[in-house]
Amino acid sequence: MDVRLKTQILSAGEAAVAAAARVLAEGGLVAFPTETVYGLGADATNSAAIAHLYQAKGRPAFNPLIAHVGDIAAARKIARFDAAAMALAEAFWPGPLTLVLPKMPDCAVADLATAGLDTVAIRIPAHPVARDILRTFGGPVVAPSANLSGHVSPTTAAHVQSDLAGRIDLIVDGGPVAVGVESTIVGCFDEPMLLRPGGLPRAEIERVLGRALRQASADAESDSGQPLAPGMLASHYAPRAKVRLNAVKLEAGEALLAFGLGAISGIDAASAVMNLSERGDLAEAAANLFGHLRALDGKGVGTIAVMSIPKEGLGEAINDRLRRAAVGRD
Ligand code: TXA
Numbered sequence: 434m435d436v437r438l439k440t441q442i443l444s445a446g447e448a449a450v451a452a453a454a455r456v457l458a459e460g461g462l463v464a465f466p467t468e469t470v471y472g473l474g475a476d477a478t479n480s481a482a483i484a485h486l487y488q489a490k491g492r493p494a495f496n497p498l499i500a501h502v503g504d505i506a507a508a509r510k511i512a513r514f515d516a517a518a519m520a521l522a523e524a525f526w527p528g529p530l531t532l533v534l535p536k537m538p539d540c541a542v543a544d545l546a547t548a549g550l551d552t553v554a555i556r557i558p559a560h561p562v563a564r565d566i567l568r569t570f571g572g573p574v575v576a577p578s579a580n581l582s583g584h585v586s587p588t589t590a591a592h593v594q595s596d597l598a599g600r601i602d603l604i605v606d607g608g609p610v611a612v613g614v615e616s617t618i619v620g621c622f623d624e625p626m627l628l629r630p631g632g633l634p635r636a637e638i639e640r641v642l643g644r645a646l647r648q649a650s651a652d653a654e655s656d657s658g659q660p661l662a663p664g665m666l667a668s669h670y671a672p673r674a675k676v677r678l679n680a681v682k683l684e685a686g687e688a689l690l691a692f693g694l695g696a697i698s699g700i701d702a703a704s705a706v707m708n709l710s711e712r713g714d715l716a717e718a719a720a721n722l723f724g725h726l727r728a729l730d731g732k733g734v735g736t737i738a739v740m741s742i743p744k745e746g747l748g749e750a751i752n753d754r755l756r757r758a759a760v761g762r763d
């Protein structure tokens with residue numbers, strides 16, 4: 434963007450929430466914490482604000498956004514809930530679940546936010562700061578992760594600042610987030626379908642549905658030829674460094690992203706070492722994932738070697754993000 438904005442940074446609290454609601458109402462852009470990752474919010478009904486949001490992120494305009502609302506009543510004005518969607522909303526909202534649902538005919542969310550699709554992604558976040566902002570603002574807020582397009586999602590206000598300072602109006606600093614990976618996205622416009630693994634493990638969703646979730650393949654396309662969840666496109670989350678998965682031996686000069694206390698040969702020649710969770714805890718690993726990737730990438734290392742990480746529970750989302758980070762960029 435050619436216009437450089439002065440980005441204000443406020444610690445979470447009453448004044449910050451009031452300022453955030455004011456900026457949103459005026460069509461501005463506010464980064465705020467959710468329990469999954471920091472989001473970059475704009476008034477979901479204001480196309481001009483949403484256009485600025487795409488610009489600020491450098492995001493391709495075909496990638497649709499998640500509308501964040503404060504309660505189920507607000508969600509039902511936007512989208513049509515079938516029985517499965519209702520069951521999931523009641524079980525997991527507020528929380529790290531996004532539902533993609535058919536739009537209501539008079540849906541207030543701007544077409545630009547849904548990239549012209551006839552479905553809309555909705556979530557009720559659990560973070561108290563996000564909830565306070567939504568309540569005070571009083572309308573739906575679209576909020577993609579608050580990073581430049583192609584970068585990993587921010588889990589602290591400092592990450593947001595390093596990507597978006599000068600491009601947005603306000604950052605509300607609520608400290609590091611709890612979950613650390615984005616919400617799980619489930620489509621309920623047909624058979625319930627997993628569109629993106631995330632902070633809510635698949636098994637918990639399947640327990641509520643009483644059946645297995647269909648799996649959308651990464652190259653699945655909707656009728657309009659749009660990807661079902663463009664966030665699933667292979668190289669979405671990419672550090673500058675090359676990422677090598679399931680490393681059992683370290684090559685000289687590589688940085689190591691470890692998990693647990695298992696041994697790995699060649700560690701003495703590592704250029705840097707960070708551990709996602711020494712005690713092998715997947716929730717701790719998810720919370721550390723993007724911050725550790727950013728920190729190792731920030732050291733300018735050529736390759737980040739990642740030890741293998743179990744695939745169950747939150748491990749599905751962690752492995753998914755690591756696979757994307759590992760897709761070659763050149
Ligand atoms: O945890 C999260 O979900 C965070 C926080 C801020 O809420 N948000 C987030 O937003 O990760 P974003 O924009 O980075 O990812 C949203 C994903 C994208 O992959 C997008 O393609 C998909 O949701 N999506 C949005 N609307 C959709 C729709 N109608 N159909 C299919 N996928 C959709």
Ligand code: MG
Pocket residue numbers: 577578586
């Ligand atoms: Mg994102």
